[in-house]
Amino acid sequence: MEYLSEHLIPGQLGRFFVSLAFAAAIISAFANLFYLFNKQEQYKKVARASFIVHAISIFSIVGMLFFLMSSHYFEYDYIWKHSSLDLPTRYIFSAFWEGQEGSFILWMFWHAILGLILMYTSKKLEATAMFVFALVQAFLVSMILGIYVGDLGIGSSPFVLMRNARENIGLPWTFVADYLEKFPVFMDGSGLNPLLQNYWMTIHPPTLFLGFASALPPFALAIAGLVSRDYSSWIKPTIPWAYFSVMIFGTGILMGGAWAYEALSFGGFWAWDPVENSSLVPWLTMVGAAHLLIIKRNSKSGLRSAYFMMILTFILVLYSTFLTRSGILGDSSVHSFVDLGLSGQLLVYLLFFTIAAFGLFFYHIPKMKKSASEEELSSKEFWMFIGSLVLLISAFHIIMVTSTPVYNTILGPDIMLSLNGGDLAPPPDPISTYQEYQLPFSIILTLLIAITQFLSFKKTTKKFFTKRLYSTLAVSIILTGLMATIYKFWLQPGYLSLLFAGIFATCSNVSYWLIAGKGKLQFSGSSIAHIGFAFVMVGALIANGKQEIVSNTTVQLSDELPSNENAVLYLNDTTDLYQYNAVWTGTRDSSLGIQYYDVDYYDTTSGKKEKLFTLEPYIQKSEEMGTSANPSTKHYWNKDVYTHVVYSSLLETKSEDGYGNEMEVRMEKGDTAIYQRHFVVLDSIKVNATFQDNSDQIEKLRIEVKLVLINVLGEEYIARPVYYIEGENAGFEDAYLEIQKFKFRLAGIDTDEPDSKKLVIKAFSEITEERDFIIMKAIIFPLINLLWLGCILMAIGTGIAIWQRIKAN
Amino acid sequence: MKKTHIAIIIVIAVSIGAIISATGDFSTYVGFTQANEQPGTKYTVIGELDTNQAMNFDPLSSTFSFVAVDKDGKSSRVLYNQPKPQDFERSEEITMKGYAKDDVFVAEEILMKCPSKYNETNKLEGYETY
Numbered sequence: 056m057e058y059l060s061e062h063l064i065p066g067q068l069g070r071f072f073v074s075l076a077f078a079a080a081i082i083s084a085f086a087n088l089f090y091l092f093n094k095q096e097q098y099k100k101v102a103r104a105s106f107i108v109h110a111i112s113i114f115s116i117v118g119m120l121f122f123l124m125s126s127h128y129f130e131y132d133y134i135w136k137h138s139s140l141d142l143p144t145r146y147i148f149s150a151f152w153e154g155q156e157g158s159f160i161l162w163m164f165w166h167a168i169l170g171l172i173l174m175y176t177s178k179k180l181e182a183t184a185m186f187v188f189a190l191v192q193a194f195l196v197s198m199i200l201g202i203y204v205g206d207l208g209i210g211s212s213p214f215v216l217m218r219n220a221r222e223n224i225g226l227p228w229t230f231v232a233d234y235l236e237k238f239p240v241f242m243d244g245s246g247l248n249p250l251l252q253n254y255w256m257t258i259h260p261p262t263l264f265l266g267f268a269s270a271l272p273p274f275a276l277a278i279a280g281l282v283s284r285d286y287s288s289w290i291k292p293t294i295p296w297a298y299f300s301v302m303i304f305g306t307g308i309l310m311g312g313a314w315a316y317e318a319l320s321f322g323g324f325w326a327w328d329p330v331e332n333s334s335l336v337p338w339l340t341m342v343g344a345a346h347l348l349i350i351k352r353n354s355k356s357g358l359r360s361a362y363f364m365m366i367l368t369f370i371l372v373l374y375s376t377f378l379t380r381s382g383i384l385g386d387s388s389v390h391s392f393v394d395l396g397l398s399g400q401l402l403v404y405l406l407f408f409t410i411a412a413f414g415l416f417f418y419h420i421p422k423m424k425k426s427a428s429e430e431e432l433s434s435k436e437f438w439m440f441i442g443s444l445v446l447l448i449s450a451f452h453i454i455m456v457t458s459t460p461v462y463n464t465i466l467g468p469d470i471m472l473s474l475n476g477g478d479l480a481p482p483p484d485p486i487s488t489y490q491e492y493q494l495p496f497s498i499i500l501t502l503l504i505a506i507t508q509f510l511s512f513k514k515t516t517k518k519f520f521t522k523r524l525y526s527t528l529a530v531s532i533i534l535t536g537l538m539a540t541i542y543k544f545w546l547q548p549g550y551l552s553l554l555f556a557g558i559f560a561t562c563s564n565v566s567y568w569l570i571a572g573k574g575k576l577q578f579s580g581s582s583i584a585h586i587g588f589a590f591v592m593v594g595a596l597i598a599n600g601k602q603e604i605v606s607n608t609t610v611q612l613s614d615e616l617p618s619n620e621n622a623v624l625y626l627n628d629t630t631d632l633y634q635y636n637a638v639w640t641g642t643r644d645s646s647l648g649i650q651y652y653d654v655d656y657y658d659t660t661s662g663k664k665e666k667l668f669t670l671e672p673y674i675q676k677s678e679e680m681g682t683s684a685n686p687s688t689k690h691y692w693n694k695d696v697y698t699h700v701v702y703s704s705l706l707e708t709k710s711e712d713g714y715g716n717e718m719e720v721r722m723e724k725g726d727t728a729i730y731q732r733h734f735v736v737l738d739s740i741k742v743n744a745t746f747q748d749n750s751d752q753i754e755k756l757r758i759e760v761k762l763v764l765i766n767v768l769g770e771e772y773i774a775r776p777v778y779y780i781e782g783e784n785a786g787f788e789d790a791y792l793e794i795q796k797f798k799f800r801l802a803g804i805d806t807d808e809p810d811s812k813k814l815v816i817k818a819f820s821e822i823t824e825e826r827d828f829i830i831m832k833a834i835i836f837p838l839i840n841l842l843w844l845g846c847i848l849m850a851i852g853t854g855i856a857i858w859q860r861i862k863a864n
Numbered sequence: 865m866k867k868t869h870i871a872i873i874i875v876i877a878v879s880i881g882a883i884i885s886a887t888g889d890f891s892t893y894v895g896f897t898q899a900n901e902q903p904g905t906k907y908t909v910i911g912e913l914d915t916n917q918a919m920n921f922d923p924l925s926s927t928f929s930f931v932a933v934d935k936d937g938k939s940s941r942v943l944y945n946q947p948k949p950q951d952f953e954r955s956e957e958i959t960m961k962g963y964a965k966d967d968v969f970v971a972e973e974i975l976m977k978c979p980s981k982y983n984e985t986n987k988l989e990g991y992e993t994y
Contacts, residue, residue: 062955230929356868430867444875452882459890473982482889483961483972492882621947682951704948720916728916830947 059233061130061216069119070201076112076163077196079105084189087290089181091282099182105190106174110167113192116199120157122211124150129197129244132220133157133213139246149256152264155397156213156379158200161261165268166192173272173296182273185277191271194404198397208396208840216591217241233803243859247316249647249677255314261312263334266304267372270337272296273344274369277362278412281419286358290351295860297345297365302853304338307844316839318751320684320699323599324842327489329384329481332457333375339450340368343443350436350443353512357440358423370569371454373408377401383460409443428685435510442503449496456482490599494549501556503593504585507529508567510828527566542601542837550600557593557816558810561586570653580856583848590845598839600693605696606833607670621701624654632833634660635696639829648676652700656689670698672831674706682706695836714798714819721805721813730818733795734765740814756780760801760814764792776816778799796821832852868987874918891961893978896932896940909960909969913952921948932958932969940964944971 086102120133123606124147137157138150152158170188177184201212208221218229234240262296273296280289311331313402314326344364350735364772378384381398386598430437463478509520509527535555544551564582572578606622624630624639637658643651651673658667670687677683686699688859707715720728722737729735743757757779764772774790778801790799798819805813869974889910891968909932913975917931917939928948931938942960955976962971 158962432867437867441871444871448875448878448882451879452886455883456886456889478892478893480893480961483891483906485907488886488889492886603973619945718918719953731918 056230056232058218060129060235062126062510063216063286065119065123065126065128066214068130069116069123070212072112072115072119072766073196073199073201073212073214076109077108077193077758079112079814080189080193080196083109084186084193087186087189090182091186097209102189103174105359106170106185109189109192113160113167113196116160117312120151120160121147123214127244129241130216130218131213132215132217135217135244136540137244139244142244142247144245144320146252146257148261151252152260153251153256154213156199156211158260158264159195160213162264162268163192163195165261166195166271169268169272170271176191176278177276177292178280180276180283180292183282184275187275188271191275191408195408198400207401211397212433220448223819225805228456233793243405247676249600252647255310259307259314262303263307265339266300266307266334267376268374269296269300269303270341270369273300273341273365274412277365278415281362281369281415284419284422286419286423287351290348290358290361292351293365294348295601296862297341298853298857300334300341301338301345302850304307304334304341305853306846306850308334308338308495313843314786315384316686316697317688318685318757320686320701320858323602324598324837324839325484325595329457329518330379332453333378336450336454336457337368337371337375339453339631340364340371342702343446343450344368346439346443348494350439354430354432354436359420360440360443362416362448362849366416368633370405370409370412371450373405374454377405378457383464404800424570430528434835435507435512435515438503438507438510442500442507445496445500445503449500452492452496456485456488472674481850494553497592498552501553501560501589502581505556505560505563506565508571508582508585511623521567521572523563527562528559529553531562534558534562538597542597547600553592553596557596559614560589564589569812576855579860580777580850580852580854580859583855584852585655587845587850587852590841592845594838594842594845595659598836598842602836603633603835603837604832605635605835606831609634615822621830621832623828623830624706629657632656634658635833636664637831639831641667645673648761649673650676650703650705652699652703652831654687654831656696663754668696670696674697674700674703683818691842692840695839696833697836698831700829700835704827713821715822716820718818719802720818721811722814722816723812723814726813728816730797731795731820732767733797734766735815735818736763737761738763753780754782758801758804758814760792760816762799764795768794774799778803778814868911869911871988874989880930885896895934895936896938896969899969900940900967903964903966906961906963906972909962911935911958914939915953917946927931929968931963932960940967940969942969946976949974949976 072634083102083105083435085106086098090102091096107562123131123134124138125136125144127138127140131152133156137153138147140216142150150157152161161585166188168191170185174181174185196210198210200210201215202209217223218234223229228238231237240762263444273293276289276293276296280286283289301790308331311334312324315326315331344361345368347357347361347364365672377398383398430440457481459481463848509515509522509524511519519589532555535551535558537556538558539551542554564585568574570578574584604620607620622630622632622637624637626639626641629638636659638655638657640653640655643653645651651671654670654672656665656667656670668689670689672687673685675683675685683700684699686697688698689696716731720735722728724737724740727734727736739760741759741761743755744753745755747754757777759775760779762774762776764774766772772792772794774792774797776790776799777788779786779788785803787800787802791797792799798821800817800819801814802817805811881911891906893910896909896911897906898962899909911932911934914931914933916925919928919930921928928944928946930952931939934943942962944960957976960969960971961973961977962969964970
């Protein structure tokens with residue numbers, strides 16, 4: 056059959072480039088392998104050429120998908136699912152990587168660029184490194200192949216037509232030649248999720264995926280180092296790559312935190328959600344690995360640990376991909392991808408690289424020369440090494456708790472039942488669990504950052520160690536005392552220790568840079584990055600540990616129930632929020648189903664009652680996601696006032712006649728339901744149908760049900776709602792009960808189940824609460840700007856360090 | 865023995881310690897029956913909203929109560945000391961973290977799974993009419 060109005064060529068081109076990218080990656084991998092064995096130049100040429108072909112194919116895939124999206128070719132499944140005609144052009148990027156396929160392409164795109172750079176810079180290590188690179192890319196491209204071998208699907212293609220998509224095959228409309236013109240549903244896409252139509256969605260995924268991608272070059276170089284048997288050869292070229300990864304990956308993760316804080320109603324910047332954790336963990340090990348490389352460069356030790364951490368980091372990136380994309384986190388995370396049926400393929404991918412890389416590593420361990428000399432306790436490298444290990448344990452703990460759903464899946468329900476009495480659930484209060492464990496790690500780590508600034512590589516003389524130590528300690532203690540008094544930390548030893556560690560780390564890095572490094576730019580990189588890290592620690596500590604929930608109300612139901620953290624605001628009425636008075640002045644509707652709630656804040660402390668600021672939290676309604684609350688924040692230099700609407704009476708379904716509290720039941724004759732302390736019995740059904748002449752087409756249909764209401768005293772009341780169809784029109788005649796203020800509606804016949812005899816009955820009761828109100832949460836986050844400043848300093852400092860390193864190389 | 869080896873042994877010891885102590889933090893997915901047997905112990909219950917039973921939300925004290933049916937079919941009244949989650953009626957599955965107390969389940973945290981939360985699960989409408 057010939058389908059009309061379809062644009063098949065771009066899709067075919069797209070699929071062609073996917074196949075070409077796949078084939079070229081495999082050819083490149085093999086050519087590199089051949090070159091490794093017999094060192095013939097022509098293999099190297101083939102390997103390079105095919106990788107270039109591969110990269111160009113990836114760029115073409117990106118181009119094709121963009122073309123399809125901007126041309127609104129909704130016959131393509133991916134385009135229909137992720138974009139629509141009214142999607143503003145600036146969100147086309149967000150739509151591109153909203154789905155799994157698009158984000159795989161984004162990831163491959165960065166790999167292709169990094170691969171090209173690595174190919175021309177890795178010199179002696181090129182063949183093995185590019186072999187690994189091409190192999191990884193071949194696996195990734197297979198994720199978007201979208202071919203079926205028998206019943207086994209390999210990958211999911213973004214270029215598949217809607218009528219060929221698996222879930223649609225065999226549906227009646229796929230046999231209609233002019234389906235695109237006939238059905239309105241195909242004339243416009245279902246659109247990009249409105250919640251993702253913001254600039255965060257434009258900048259966060261590409262940064263994070265560049266971060267993910269940046270873990271591959273160091274891994275490839277590490278494998279190349281092992282294979283070359285010149286075990287230290289990879290250290291020097293890998294250092295800039297490793298720190299590039301630390302910088303970009305870190306920026307990507309923190310951008311996610313900033314997105315959560317600014318635009319989502321998590322009530323904070325970090326929720327220890329499995330998706331967040333699974334990207335944090337490889338970053339932690341990458342930081343550890345990068346420092347181990349520095350240790351190895353400056354001393355003779357740390358080689359095996361550097362290999363181990365670098366390989367582990369890449370495996371953790373794959374594991375993170377597996378967790379977030381296999382659907383395994385379904386019950387425990389709010390924002391993992393839906394399962395596309397790729398979990399088997401992802402698992403093969405993960406296991407292959409885990410076994411191959413660690414196998415190679417353990418095979419080569421005995422061949423590495425052991426450093427004969429004992430490490431000096433006073434050496435910088437020893438304490439840096441300890442720091443890397445602390446990062447490893449910290450990462451281990453996070454991933455262990457995050458992996459709960461994996462244990463359930465691996466062990467199965469029966470084993471879990473005998474071991475644990477049921478499937479393991481994540482800790483009931485994940486945030487405090489993680490924080491409790493991670494606090495000691497962060498204290499030790501931050502202290503190590505401080506102490507190592509007074510040590511030198513190989514051996515530290517007492518004079519060098521003490522030269523700046525006492526003055527720095529004195530300044531740090533004074534500053535800590537000051538901060539602890541302002542922010543009331545004296546009674547919390549754990550928090551106080553971290554506060555001191557953070558301030559000490561800041562001061563010691565300043566002193567290192569100014570005195571030992573003489574304030575020169577070339578020594579500033581690591582100091583700035585470390586200060587950034589210390590700022591993040593102190594900022595997170597104060598903003599999180601000292602947050603004040605000003606919407607906290609005194610209403611408490613029992614001792615065990617947590618006190619209520621939300622305040623009720625009636626329209627135009629003043630509500631006390633500790634040092635503020637808040638007034639909700641009204642709402643404004645905007646595009647994309649957004650409704651703004653204007654809340655004015657007044658100062659109560661000065662006694663003048665002046666208006667300080669207005670916040671505009673909003674609620675967004677969308678068909679895909681239901682409603683979602685977005686916060687609004689007033690930023691001061693030293694604190695943020697954060698507000699989001701938790702509940703709005705405006706959004707409850709109200710009918711025009713003042714009835715609400717809707718409840719829907721499906722009942723057949725004889726069934727009983729309970730509505731607001733009444734039994735509702737469906738007593739009988741009366742059906743009147745008139746048929747059109749000489750056909751079985753219904754002309755008029757009238758269904759009346761008799762509902763018997765029985766209250767707690769056993770008194771009975773009768774309601775008779777009616778549902779009717781007249782020709783094209785359907786309607787109801789609602790039944791009202793004056794005493795109870797109830798309204799019943801026969802809303803139709805249950806069509807969810809075939810052959811159902813059930814009727815859909817809706818009950819309403821009159822709403823007495825007439826005034827509109829909102830319930831909102833307001834939190835003050837002190838000194839949160841220190842956290843963001845720390846993030847920026849970390850990125851800048853690392854950037855300077857990389858630049859210095861590249862210049863030196 | 866080298867100092868680095870000692871450090872690595874300490875790391876392994878701490879990791880094992882972390883595993884052992886962290887297993888105590890995990891909760892278990894159970895039904896209401898089990899939760900009622902151990903009042904006060906925190907559990908995670910997955911269930912569905914019983915739409916045939918009344919929901920009640922008192923905005924002033926912001927307490928929300930509803931009846932949920934767990935996976936074994938056992939139903940229980942659930943108290944939630946937070947505003948009623950918007951679109952609660954639409955939820956397909958509710959994950960409730962909390963504890964049993966006097967035959968009600970006090971939920972401290974509620975996660976809902978709504979139908980078609982993601983675009984991928986959207987069904988094509990309109991073809992049935994053909």
